[in-house]
Amino acid sequence: MESIRGKAAIVGIGEVPTGIYPERSLIEAAVTAAEMAIRDANIPKEDVDTVIPILVVANNIDNANMICSQMVEELGLGRTAKANFLVGSGGSSSANALKVAMGLVTTGLSKAVLVIHSDRMGSGLDLALAIQQFASVAISPEYESPYGFSQLGLAGFLQQRYMYDTGTTERQIASVVETLRKWAALNPNAMMKTPRTADEVLESKVISSPVRKRMMNKLGDGAAAFIVTTAERAREYTDTPAYVLGVASRCTNFSVTQGQWDGFQLWKGAARDAYEMAGITVGDIDVAEIYDAFPTFILMSMELLGLCGPGEAGKFFEEGHAAPGGKLPISTNGAMMAQGHTGAGGGVAILVEAARQVMGKAGERQVEDANIVVETASGGIGMDFHVGVLGREV
Amino acid sequence: MSEYTLPLPVMTTLSKEYWDGCKAERLLYQHCRNCDEVIFFPKYLCPNCMSHDLEWLQSSGRGKILTFTVTYESAPPAFYAAVPYAVAIIELEEGFRMMSNLVECDFEELECEMPVEVVFDAVTDEVTLPKFRPAAK
Known part of the structure; x- marks a missing residue:
């Protein structure tokens, strides 16, 4: 079968600031981000014939309303839209929605697909539901729940083993936070723009060993959108399409206990396949937009992507190579650690940032010659790993 | 109680x-008679060969902290009053992994790869939780 390398492109992006916005409704944020994406793409809205809302975590009714075509009505697409359906795989919803959208446009089933995420994890959270979710979703009720594990413990598990295996220091892990705050300071949509030094991170108390309070993300409200169409149509709409050169993934487990405790060997295949599809080698990568939720996941991912040798990612951050002006900018929106955690939106924000860098629209944090940008996502409790490669040229 | x-x-x-099994202080795991796969968490069919020919075997209860x-x-919330407590993934010597709590130990001395052994904690009349402590030297 012919490769769909470069056959689809992201042509428009939109995003509202992440933060605590009690007055901003979920649908207002969604409509704002979608409108920005449509205008950014310079696309007649009638060409957007499929809408893919992303899983809403904070409120089940909002989620159901997005499933039931609320966005089609709000955007006035009812005369021309063919389909509206949810894509949900937690933090990797972005990558799965991109794949579905690519399939729809390259087969001619859709002209253009709008992927839209909006959630209110900061101010609209049903607290009882949230506590229940973090203590029970992706945790086995038969074999794990009795032991007091929650999703927050995942960061502890991974950091503990990662430090043991690689000798990475706590200070190096803290330097990831410092770096992401530097990026966030340049991102008008980020929630945590104030600088945070590695020392300040290390001063904070241990929550779930060895993870300290300032190594944890904060929940926020946010929305982001992107529009996918074919490469041919992309050139009609915009001068700055972000071509999708490669996508690949692995989906390996439900529970953390049965996760990838062999150094995530299977997940390396996702990077290998994505690079092969894109026809690139790791040396071609100009920017890496890496999904986080917490600092260790970025370090591990850098090694899975082949951007660093085993155990070298912490040093890479500590020496400033991932920061603004560094030799390989990492997670230039500040990722969830600094832009804020919007539920399933962390992956959407990272993908939108990857497209933004390729399009040359990243303002103060624009990386010069961002020709090849790699991006990642992961859902559940480390259930899968997705790698995407976007580029300025096919 | x-x-x-x-x-x-x-x-x-x-x-x-x-x-x-735990209630009887026996730590059980599944074994596939068809393909010899060691299976845990328990499954309805073998995740390797899809056979239903599964049997329960008893683990030695010895393993290490992954x-x-x-x-x-x-x-x-239910554990607010229980802090601090240690949660671990244990790799048993039969080759399966389970989640548990680490007990009868100094938290400061815990480390990955430390040998541990099962202890049974009868928390109610009906439920006994297998937990792990550092293995006797």
């Missing part, structure tokens, strides 16, 4: 067999 307030395992026809975390704050 004082009232136990922490979450108890959900009992299904499958999990009940495992938990009944990873762990000591929770001081932000525990699930």
Whole structure:
């Protein structure tokens, strides 16, 4: 079968600031981000014939309303839209929605697909539901729940083993936070723009060993959108399409206990396949937009992507190579650690940032010659790993 | 026995067999007679060959800590009063992995790869939780 390398492109992006916005409704944020994406793409809205809302975590009714075509009505697409359906795989919803959208446009089933995420994890959270979710979703009720594990413990598990295996220091892990705050300071949509030094991170108390309070993300409200169409149509709409050169993934487990405790060997295949599809080698990568939720996941991912040798990612951050002006900018929106955690939106924000860098629209944090940008996502409790490669040229 | 307030395992026809084993202080895991796969968490069919020819075997209860975390704050609500406590993933010598708590230990001395052994904690009349302590030297 012919490769769909470069056959689809992201042509428009939109995003509202992440933060605590009690007055901003979920649908207002969604409509704002979608409108920005449509205008950014310079696309007649009638060409957007499929809408893919992303899983809403904070409120089940909002989620159901997005499933039931609320966005089609709000955007006035009812005369021309063919389909509206949810894509949900937690933090990797972005990558799965991109794949579905690519399939729809390259087969001619859709002209253009709008992927839209909006959630209110900061101010609209049903607290009882949230506590229940973090203590029970992706945790086995038969074999794990009795032991007091929650999703927050995942960061502890991974950091503990990662430090043991690689000798990475706590200070190096803290330097990831410092770096992401530097990026966030340049991102008008980020929630945590104030600088945070590695020392300040290390001063904070241990929550779930060895993870300290300032190594944890904060929940926020946010929305982001992107529009996918074919490469041919992309050139009609915009001068700055972000071509999708490669996508690949692995989906390996439900529970953390049965996760990838062999150094995530299977997940390396996702990077290998994505690079092969894109026809690139790791040396071609100009920017890496890496999904986080917490600092260790970025370090591990850098090694899975082949951007660093085993155990070298912490040093890479500590020496400033991932920061603004560094030799390989990492997670230039500040990722969830600094832009804020919007539920399933962390992956959407990272993908939108990857497209933004390729399009040359990243303002103060624009990386010069961002020709090849790699991006990642992961859902559940480390259930899968997705790698995407976007580029300025096919 | 004082009232136990922490979450108890959900009992299904499958999990009940495992938990009944724990109640008898036997740590059970599944084995596929068809392909020899070691299986845990318990499954309805072999995740390797899809056979239904599964049997229960008893583990030695000896293993090592794959990873762990000591929770001081932000525990699930039911565990607020239980902090600090240690949660770990244990790799048993038969080659399967399970989650558990680390007990009878100094949290400061815990480390990955540390040998551990099972102890059975009868938390209610019906439920006995397998937990792990550092192995006797």
